Amino acid sequence: MNYFSSDFTLGILGGGQLGKMILYETRKYDIATKVIDPSNEAPCKIACNEFVQGDLMDYDTVFNFGKDVDVLTFEIEHVNVDALEALEKEGVNVYPSSKTLRIIQNKATQKLFYTDHNIPTAPFTRFAYTSEVKEAVSNGGVTLPFVWKSAQFGYDGNGVKVIRKIEDLEGLPNVECIAEEMIPFKNELAVIVTRNPKGQVATYPVVEMEFHPEANQVEYVICPARIAPEVAQQAQQVAVEVSNAIGHVGLLAVEMFQTENDEILVNECAPRPHNSGHYSIEASYTNQFEQHLRAILDLPLGNTQSKVAGIMVNLVGAEGHTGNVKYENIEQIMELPGVTPHIYGKRETRPFRKMGHVTIVNEDIAKAREIAAEVKGTIKVISQ
Template identity: 70%
Template structure:
């Protein structure tokens, strides 16, 4: 593994034997008031290494959820930020929670909140930066977000093949980002699936993934 490394300073890290990837969004206004959104679970595409599904609530024990939200608040306080902070974490197979990365902005892991939360992440971000009281972060329903990315082998003017099919499905809402050109694995939009049962929402999300394809107009 060392043979082809460039001759510059490098960081060596051990591989983490993790069970799940989790994320918590923290909202913090200029007065220092903080709230966390529920813990979400992220499933990644095995080749593109980008989020494929975001599941809320995460399918974890309450104790793990409370621990993850507490860690996210500690990270937020350390940065002393204003706005939203997405804190991504590894849940290891022995039950430890390790912070993987942070993103100081509205984030993929919070897109579900448009349909699934009392206060969506975009409104909450505005409340934060204007130093207004923070909105309720509770979920109103279970939600799963499906990332829409360009299909492999397709570059050019975009077509959302199958969007009519998913619009006919109950609890399904597509969000198209308005990008005119697609390319393999480019983020082009997302779809939110809501249901009272998170397992049902996850099943429908898989159907959505199968039915809609982001392709180029050949």
Template identity: 70%
Template sequence: MKNYFSSDFKLGILGGGQLGKMLLYETRKYDIATSVVDPNPEAPAKLAANQFQIGDLQDYETVLQFGRKVDVLTFEIESVNLEALQQLEKEGKKVYPSAETLLKIQDKGIQKQFYAEHQLPTANFRLFTSKAELTEAIIRKEVDFPFVWKACKGGYDGKGVSVIKKQEDLIPLPETACMREDLIPFKNELAVIVARNVSGEIKTYPVVEMEFHPTANQVEYVLSPARISAEVEQKARKVAMRVSEAFQHVGLLAVELFQTENDEILINEVAPRPHNSGHFSIEASYTNQFEQHLRAILDLPLGETQQKLAAVMVNLVGDADHTGNVHYQNIEEIMQMPGVTPHIYGKRETRPFRKMGHVSIVHQDINEARKIAEQVKKKIKVISKK
């Protein structure tokens, strides 16, 4: 096994946002040297990286030259230059997850077709090259309302997804390749983090339950373990494992799922990296998701995925009416509550619904943790300084 610890080995990370910052907690713990590139000169990961450079993640030359200087390359955001990753792999560079995995996931249309080809359960869909093509299909009565519209590229944190109830709802949407998807009546939105290392060892974390903000379409609460039956838990983990086997990914794969009214499990979408739905693991699990991603891409033995305690995560997002230098109002008050740990991502400027941090609440009882989470949500406000 290669000596990664206190050595000349260098891990490269494309993206220096909050996920990169939290991954660096673990590289620091193991004394693994890192190099990070991000377009933001004040990226959250800047301070913890051994080397930091400013660069455009979509620029071929930037990604290529950066990748050539490191031993293993990973990413914390999917919107990176795919052609550069493919070239690095041709040159023998280790890129995890692979360019092939990213190719299948980066475009949501290709991702959906992948599920259909592999007979993985997902909502019915149809792809369109443009909004105009979708509009024509509606006029020809080939598409019924309501349905879910998704942009094939560029969607994140609730952006790029809309419920379309009538033709006028299409007007504000961008002119882009998109898909129409069945609107699924579901009981729960669930997620499973699957870890797979280079040697093919696979482990899943417990199923989590996600509660979404009604207007921003962002996750507000993540509950782990999910309040579901053992049978549904088993079914969800099994589907997540099937997705992992189909992709043959290396690293973490966050599999977002719908639990339908009759307890079917359908795949919504996946992310090939540490994910918002796995943040509970920092306080609640034997191995947190960031350490697990590191173990997986370096082909180290995977850590234990069991939980020590139940946990609820609350997203800290910018208040709808505030833009400017951030102020975390009442943070001292939530820190007095039992089992409460705030995580501040290091973004100096807040804007409406921007992810600024999260708060973990751990407790022996998931329902008690959820009650405390509600108090946290009401108490803390992410506003701008006057």
């Protein structure tokens, strides 16, 4: 099929920053795109060929949108998976597939999948309602402390809470959830694995993630991860095992824990471009967004190696600021060597909302981390 400068149309469910960065690559190759998002101010709106405003969880909306495109992908998991399945039956190529999304969309189902396929993961208990967790703690079925996770609709630190005492469960939504054993770990790692319909597989280097202690959001992504080669090899191997078990097409970002004993445990995965791969725009031979495009269009996969060490700093809304956004001191960080800001196009900021990211590249990973800290301490995402 001729994708380039043709009548072929790629459909994207979700119009956020991940979709916007995919569109950088479709523009590069002159591939026509159609995007749907609930917000009329979605970042993708300015860059796609056709934009539709609509509810991604509504069956008819997603089905009717998908009928009009040649290949359908998504940049967010919160979409109507029944509509995707129906589209596949109608002959529409949906990548990643509805089967992949069904495994991943629900965290409880995802964890059971790991257990069933002998993929190492932290012990957990599944509950139909949060109220049942309190009973389990009281009768000794669950031991404090643990991590509470909503089975569905969690993102960017939402739907996750560390429970250290029974009172910490107060105020949580009474929804399907899991209680996951807290594992002492050295590092949080991630590996992105790509697969095309022909079965060609490519794996990105292991990255190390540093999280904000309160918001449970990634603050820094560091590539290459500052870990022993044998640990990196084990992390790559586990990520490929997850990829093989799921059999996805497109990107699969596998987040993992490196325990105190250097075991690798899978935390969760995402079947789309991922925050842990943003560094690749500046640091890799083939960035994750181009690679996702190559994969879902069954084109040859690109070189995943890094050209240079890279660190990504998330730009999130400052606490105490809601309203029209202002990027304070952005000129100052742009004076620093190897610094590239990415602004997502969200006009309104609020506390901890992802508004952009900054990539720092340097031959020396330690120097890059030093500059990243300066970037983090300098730029502020505030309201006007």
